[in-house]
Amino acid sequence: xxxxxxxxxxxxxxxxxxxxxxxxxxxxxxxxxxxxxxxxxxxxxxxxxxxxxxxxxxxxxxxxxxxxxxxxxxxxxxxxxxxxxxxxxxxxxxxxxxxxxxxxxxxxxxxxxxxxxxxxxxxxxxxxxxxxxxxxxxxxxxxxxxxxxxxxxxxxxxxxxxxxxxxxxxxxxxxxxxxxxxxxxxxxxxxxxxxxxxxxxxxxxxxxxxxxxxxxxxxxxxxxxxxxxxxxxxxxxxxxxxxxxxxxxxxxxxxxxxxxxxxxxxxxxxxxxxxxxxxxxxxxxxxxxxxxxxxxxxxxxxxxxxxxxxxxxxxxxxxxxxxxxxxxxxxxxxxxxxxxxxxxxxxxxxxxxxxxxxxxxxxxxxxxxxxxxxxxxxxxxxxxxxxxxxxxxxxxxxxxxxxxxxxxxxxxxxxxxxxxxxxxxxxxxxxxxxxxxxxxxxxxxxxxxxxxxxxxxxxxxxxxxxxxxxxxxxxxxxxxxxxxxxxxxxxxxxxxxxxxxxxxxxxxxxxxxxxxxxxxxxxxxxxxxxxxxxxxxxxxxxxxxxxxxx
Amino acid sequence: xxxxxxxxxxxxxxxxxxxxxxxxxxxxxxxxxxxxxxxxxxxxxxxxxxxxxxxxxxxxxxxxxxxxxxxxxxxx
Ligand SMILES: Cc1cc2nc3c(=O)[nH]c(=O)nc-3n(C[C@H](O)[C@H](O)[C@H](O)COP(=O)(O)OP(=O)(O)OC[C@H]3O[C@@H](n4cnc5c(N)ncnc54)[C@H](O)[C@@H]3O)c2cc1C
Numbered sequence: 001x002x003x004x005x006x007x008x009x010x011x012x013x014x015x016x017x018x019x020x021x022x023x024x025x026x027x028x029x030x031x032x033x034x035x036x037x038x039x040x041x042x043x044x045x046x047x048x049x050x051x052x053x054x055x056x057x058x059x060x061x062x063x064x065x066x067x068x069x070x071x072x073x074x075x076x077x078x079x080x081x082x083x084x085x086x087x088x089x090x091x092x093x094x095x096x097x098x099x100x101x102x103x104x105x106x107x108x109x110x111x112x113x114x115x116x117x118x119x120x121x122x123x124x125x126x127x128x129x130x131x132x133x134x135x136x137x138x139x140x141x142x143x144x145x146x147x148x149x150x151x152x153x154x155x156x157x158x159x160x161x162x163x164x165x166x167x168x169x170x171x172x173x174x175x176x177x178x179x180x181x182x183x184x185x186x187x188x189x190x191x192x193x194x195x196x197x198x199x200x201x202x203x204x205x206x207x208x209x210x211x212x213x214x215x216x217x218x219x220x221x222x223x224x225x226x227x228x229x230x231x232x233x234x235x236x237x238x239x240x241x242x243x244x245x246x247x248x249x250x251x252x253x254x255x256x257x258x259x260x261x262x263x264x265x266x267x268x269x270x271x272x273x274x275x276x277x278x279x280x281x282x283x284x285x286x287x288x289x290x291x292x293x294x295x296x297x298x299x300x301x302x303x304x305x306x307x308x309x310x311x312x313x314x315x316x317x318x319x320x321x322x323x324x325x326x327x328x329x330x331x332x333x334x335x336x337x338x339x340x341x342x343x344x345x346x347x348x349x350x351x352x353x354x355x356x357x358x359x360x361x362x363x364x365x366x367x368x369x370x371x372x373x374x375x376x377x378x379x380x381x382x383x384x385x386x387x388x389x390x391x392x393x394x395x396x397x398x399x400x401x402x403x404x405x406x407x408x409x410x411x412x413x414x415x416x417x418x419x420x421x422x423x424x425x426x427x428x429x430x431x432x433x434x435x436x437x438x439x440x441x442x443x444x445x446x447x448x449x450x451x452x453x454x455x456x457x458x459x460x461x462x463x464x465x466x467x468x469x470x471x472x473x474x475x476x477x478x479x480x481x482x483x484x485x486x487x488x489x490x491x492x493x494x495x496x497x498x499x500x501x502x503x504x505x506x507x508x509x510x511x512x513x514x515x516x517x518x519x520x521x522x523x524x525x526x527x528x529x530x531x532x533x534x535x536x537x538x539x540x541x542x543x544x545x546x547x548x549x550x
Numbered sequence: 551x552x553x554x555x556x557x558x559x560x561x562x563x564x565x566x567x568x569x570x571x572x573x574x575x576x577x578x579x580x581x582x583x584x585x586x587x588x589x590x591x592x593x594x595x596x597x598x599x600x601x602x603x604x605x606x607x608x609x610x611x612x613x614x615x616x617x618x619x620x621x622x623x624x625x626x
Contacts, residue, residue, distance in 0.1 A: 378589065385590060392594075
């Protein structure tokens with residue numbers, strides 16, 4: 001099939017029989033674009049279909065979390081996104097006209113990426129598209145709409161419509177990243193389980209020169225929008241995202257009339273503040289997911305697989321983290337280096353993430369829009385007590401912001417040995433935490449040296465010998481070794497790094513010899529108190545779902 | 551830890567009366583507000599999640615359908 005993989009768009013539809021691609025991704029939103037870039041960087045050629053030739057319309061995602069930015073940095077767009085966006089890490093919550101709590105999402109320095117960056121979804125997508133287009137491995141096809149599919153045992157047959165007529169194509173694996181209304185999901189007649197949040201929100205993008213603080217501000221029952229909530233976020237270019245809760249019975253038509261929108265915004269922004277409304281739309285939100293994300297040769301990712309309400313910014317963030325989880329697994333399975341069971345771990349790990357996001361969204365919805373009079377009383381009691389008592393401030397839930405899921409139950413993890421006595425650090429299943437490093441006097445970041453391949457992260461002590469490193473590098477799925485030396489120890493010419501501020505050691509609960517096995521998506525597979533190539537080899541087999549040796 | 555349901559109050563009549571009296575001047579909505587504040591203050595003081603969940607379950611007996619008692623924070 002090597003010839004087919006080289007074929008371009010013009011070849012589909014002209015071959016005697018449909019060409020067979022390794023991977024087709026349907027949907028060029030944040031999820032599909034991130035996945036296509038990741039696959040191409042892994043050396044897997046990918047066809048990306050999108051029915052449109054425009055980026056995401058109107059006002060959608062704004063807030064991207066640190067972990068997502070780290071994934072994008074691995075994909076080569078992290079700095080571009082951060083440079084265009086507005087970074088922030090602090091938030092304020094108000095009740096009535098009182099400030100009741102303030103939070104800081106990243107109280108500690110020594111991370112390359114900010115806690116959050118705000119950027120309009122269409123600008124984000126443009127950045128991802130530019131990156132995808134620069135990669136030979138991504139065959140981006142705009143205005144190619146999937147219209148039919150047939151799932152077979154060893155492939156999926158697709159029919160694609162284009163302005164020049166339809167064509168057929170086949171793929172070994174199909175990834176449905178085709179959004180909340182996923183056609184693939186409907187063609188397979190899969191149930192989307194969950195519920196609609198019985199509330200309506202007016203979501204506005206507002207341009208104003210007026211200066212409001214660069215943080216997330218949330219109001220419960222403010223004087224300018226009694227009985228309901230308001231959320232305000234900074235976007236680049238003097239743009240503000242303002243979400244107003246309207247309640248389930250809001251009159252959608254009346255609420256979107258320009259005069260009424262302007263009246264509501266004037267109350268928030270203050271009399272005499274000039275502004276213009278770029279968009280104002282009413283949304284209701286869904287909290288639901290598929291029962292499984294893997295169906296034969298079809299994988300679901302992003303909104304096609306799960307949807308949450310946006311308080312907490314968990315939609316696009318979790319879609320990108322789906323992609324991060326899936327790309328390396330598809331690559332190893334396609335290369336015949338891992339069994340199909342590895343893809344089952346995608347289902348297991350990302351279902352756990354979706355459930356965490358759904359639970360957080362449900363809890364936040366219950367606080368923002370209490371469903372019973374007593375729930376409302378409890379909510380108001382927490383807000384009231386928060387003025388005096390710190391315990392009550394911890395109860396205030398205006399949306400817990402997207403944080404990466406730790407794959408606690410993952411079958412790919414090798415559990416810690418009790419004798420190793422890890423206290424904290426980064427447990428198996430968790431994403432690696434960044435830390436500043438130095439090499440030959442140059443400042444660097446730890447996460448920049450993890451990812452795409454399996455890595456043995458070794459805090460030396462007695463550094464591994466060149467022979468041991470070569471042994472790991474020579475495995476069928478190679479393990480690359482990264483050595484970190486304590487601050488103050490001399491630089492050596494072995495490619496290792498110095499833990500200049502001691503933060504890497506702290507964050508990884510490291511002692512001399514502590515070794516982490518890190519997956520290609522930067523999640524931890526296993527860790528030990530000493531560097532042991534035999535243990536690494538066993539943990540590696542488990543992390544790629546090879547059956548345990550008899 | 552489990553919920554301690556042994557008698558622990560030195561002056562049970564006094565506490566019962568104090569609780570009942572606290573509501574004397576309150577209308578229904580104020581009583582609800584009072585309930586809510588008291589519950590949160592006491593819940594935080596107890597601190598132990600297992601104990602609180604047990605208390606929630608016992609308080610709901612005969613009121614909350616049995617199959618929902620263990621399900622108070624399920625994913626929708
Ligand atoms: C008001 C609002 C605010 C939000 N705020 C945030 C936030 O701050 N942070 C956050 O992380 N998330 C946020 N979200 C959620 C976020 O927008 C979505 O989760 C995200 O867009 C999902 O990305 P996706 O790539 O999975 O799907 P989508 O972005 O929906 O992309 C799907 C793509 O598939 C294409 N497609 C569909 N069908 C076909 C077909 N048959 N053939 C070919 N192509 C097809 C579509 O054209 C589209 O381009 C918000 C959402 C809303 C509505």
